[in-house]
Amino acid sequence: MGYYIGIDVGSVTTKLALIGNHGEMLWSTYRRTEGGPIEAIQQSFFQLSKEKGLLNQEILGIGATGSGRHLASVMVGADVVKNEITAHAAAAKHVEPRVKTVIDIGGQDSKIIFIKNGISTGFNMNSICAAGTGSFLDHQAGRLGIPIEEFGSYALKSYSPVKISGRCGVFAESDLIHKQQMGYKKEDLIAGLCIALVSNYLSNVARGKKIEPPVLFQGGVAANQGIKAAFEQRLDIPITVPEHHNVMGAWGAALLAKQWHERTRHESAFRGVKTISSFSCVPKTFSCADCSNHCEINELYIGESLASRWGSRCSKWSDLERSSKDYRETRHFPLQGFQQQVSS
Incomplete structure (x- = not known):
């Protein structure tokens, strides 16, 4: 007996769904993102931990979807990351x-x-x-x-x-x-x-x-x-x-995670309900000026460690061991100098 989780992080709301072996909805939560997707994700998992008390080994797979799926996938250790179209279609076909x-x-x-x-x-x-x-x-x-x-x-x-x-x-x-x-x-x-x-x-x-x-x-x-x-x-x-119309994206993500597990039988990369609800998670960003693309590079730090980096059109920043600290300091105006320029 195991469970699957789906998370759907949208611009307005964040949804979390827990399903069983047959894809049935067992539990869900729906909350406003309120401009803070990290906090909304952590609060959702805190609620799941408080109300269901699941053990990490009981979660066989987790999927992420929504406009904030890339952030969510790194935070939770998602096994499947899909767009909203795929997730909503999966849930709809399960219901009808x-x-x-x-x-x-x-x-x-x-x-x-x-x-x-x-x-x-x-x-x-x-x-x-x-x-x-x-x-x-x-x-x-x-x-x-x-x-x-x-x-x-x-x-x-x-x-x-x-x-x-x-x-x-x-x-x-x-x-x-x-x-x-x-x-x-x-x-x-x-x-x-x-x-x-x-x-x-x-x-x-x-x-x-x-x-x-x-x-x-x-x-x-x-x-x-x-x-x-x-x-x-x-x-x-x-x-x-449908009865669960407001969490269909999360339900679909959970169903896709279930399909992934049944196909591969791999162990889930899920970080754990209590871990997600309590760790420190900080996003950072900088612009790469090494070519005309000027890619916006997004980084996510969990604790003191760089967990993920995305946004580059090339593979220059795919190596998580590469430090961007020196790059930021040499490529950007100091904040104080920038404020002086604006005021003048």
Whole structure:
């Protein structure tokens, strides 16, 4: 008997999932990253240690995904590191083996994944426009004075949705403010916003491609009943929101770690639940000026040791034994001198 862990570090939230031998969800946590992914990762593992009390040898594999997957993989000792598309598709196929379309709307981006006979055949992603994402809806809920948990239910109360421009986040917010000043009810404004954001998604993310059922709606925004209802009204097909819709990326990463272990039978590089929640972890960065690329080199120190370095287009900085301390001192202006230059 063993367990598998998946971690999904996004720009807005950090998710952790623990699954069993059959891929079933046993435990999960979902917290806001709040600009501190290292702290969010450590707090998630502290919670896992406190609530489950697992032994290190019970963890047979761990996977990482999300925009912060490279940082997370070094911190936790991940066996598998995959992008969000792969992780979300893996979780969707586990929940619904017949799934053909996955709609995923996260904190900062939106995705659509097309699946045929259990194989991902394509995807589209929109990481430029924030309209319809979790951070955008959070902002609008706060501006309207409505808890984000109640935002979607307001839309379902509307009998006369207001027409809102949903071409982009800026236009949507501007139009929403204008209509609000005209005295429209909050439920009509929110319903109109949900309809506009779904139209934006279908034109800018789905890009006219046919959306076939079964359809799974994943990501934090899937909790918004107004967005789900707008999708069903526009597509005229049922939309399924999985029970663990907000941690599907982490679940998928854990499933991929399970596949890795069953295929290789290798011992996991997992650092340990209690170790991760307590060690000192410090990121550092510098720019390499040895060529015209000016690569931003990222380093991660665990304790006093350099654990990983990435960002170089060449292999110059792949050797962890190579010190960058002298390089930083010779290639950068001292902070005091830089401040003097700026002030002058």
